[in-house]
Amino acid sequence: MMTLTHVFFSPGGETACVARHVQHQTGGVLIDLTPVHARQNFDLEKQHEHIALYVPVYAGHVPKPLMPLLQKLRTHRLSIFVTYGGVTAGITVREVASAIHHTCLCSYAIIPVKHTYGGFQNTTDLRQLDPLIRAMTANHPNPVTPPNTRWPLWLDWTESLRTRFNYRLKHHPERCTQCKRCKQACPVQAIKENYRLDPSCLRCGRCVRVCQTSGFTATRSWFLKRYLAKSRKPILRLCFHPQDSHA
Structure with missing residues (x-):
């Protein structure tokens, strides 16, 4: 074998x-x-x-x-x-x-x-x-x-815009403890200085999941919620x- x-x-x-x-x-x-x-x-x-x-x-x-x-x-x-x-x-x-x-x-x-x-x-x-x-x-x-x-090619042309609009990640400095768990967990090193997100971000949500103080949060658009709720x-x-x- x-x-x-x-x-x-x-x-x-x-x-x-x-x-x-x-x-x-x-x-x-x-x-x-x-x-x-x-x-x-x-x-x-x-x-x-x-x-x-x-x-x-x-x-x-x-x-x-x-x-x-x-x-x-x-x-x-x-x-x-x-x-x-x-x-x-x-x-x-x-x-x-x-x-x-x-x-x-x-x-x-x-x-x-x-x-x-x-x-x-x-x-x-x-x-x-x-x-x-x-x-x-x-x-x-x-x-x-x-x-x-x-x-469809048009899905590729609009992918970046659609992803950023439909799944928004936000950093909250007032909650952040600077532990850097999010930076260590990011699979593409997209979290830069001052916890700014680089365009290479996959929107995988890993930073949200590993943060213990909700320093990063994610918000889904109304359109995304409706789309995912389809049977x-x-x-x-x-x-x-x-x-x-x-x-």
């Missing part, structure tokens, strides 16, 4: 849960690329045998800080696990498959998880991934094709060759 390298990026924690579940079932090395220093120190020269990559969807895409790193990864086999908050997975699977140099895309999963901003708050029963996990560890897996999902049935999608799950 090839050595599995499990690589995840998880500002919200849900993607990390998926990665740990799969790694527990298959063994292999588990690497957290959420901290900036982890991405800076990651060995990009290594030729991997099998990478299982776990990424959350941000505005229909791979999180921007990951793309330069993904484009330098090399692996024989590739498995992709995409988590999304019940709205849309966008074109994330296709982006990952196009970015990473690989010989065989063994499998991919699109997994609904709790949405960072609210709305869909159920977490997928990860035991449903078991057939895919068996398939990705087959001796000679059959390749699969990433989904050819269409994505929808998020779908778990697994793609692999059935014969591989019995190998």
Whole structure:
């Protein structure tokens, strides 16, 4: 069996849960690329045998800080696990498959998880991934094709404006104790001097979650609340060759 390298990026924690579940079932090395220093120190020269990559969807895409790193990864086999908050997975699977140099895309999963901003708050029963996990560890897996999902260009053009308007982060100096937990937790080092937010901010809300004095708060727009409140049935999608799950 090839050595599995499990690589995840998880500002919200849900993607990390998926990665740990799969790694527990298959063994292999588990690497957290959420901290900036982890991405800076990651060995990009290594030729991997099998990478299982776990990424959350941000505005229909791979999180921007990951793309330069993904484009330098090399692996024989590739498995992709995409988590999304019940709205849309966008074109994330296709982006990952196009970015990473690989010989065989063994499998991919699109997994609904709790949405960072609210709305869909159920977490997928990860035991449903078991057939895919068996398939990705087959001796000679059959390749699969990433989904050819269409994505409106206007959503990309307005993404930054929409995100800043719909999910507003605010620093409160009167509550801040200067503990720097938020700066240490930020996955893109977007919190600058005087706790000003850099445009690179992902709006992942991690600064809000780690602050014990509400020094950072988040406000959702009326439009976002309405959008997330819409009734929808998020779908778990697994793609692999059935014969591989019995190998």
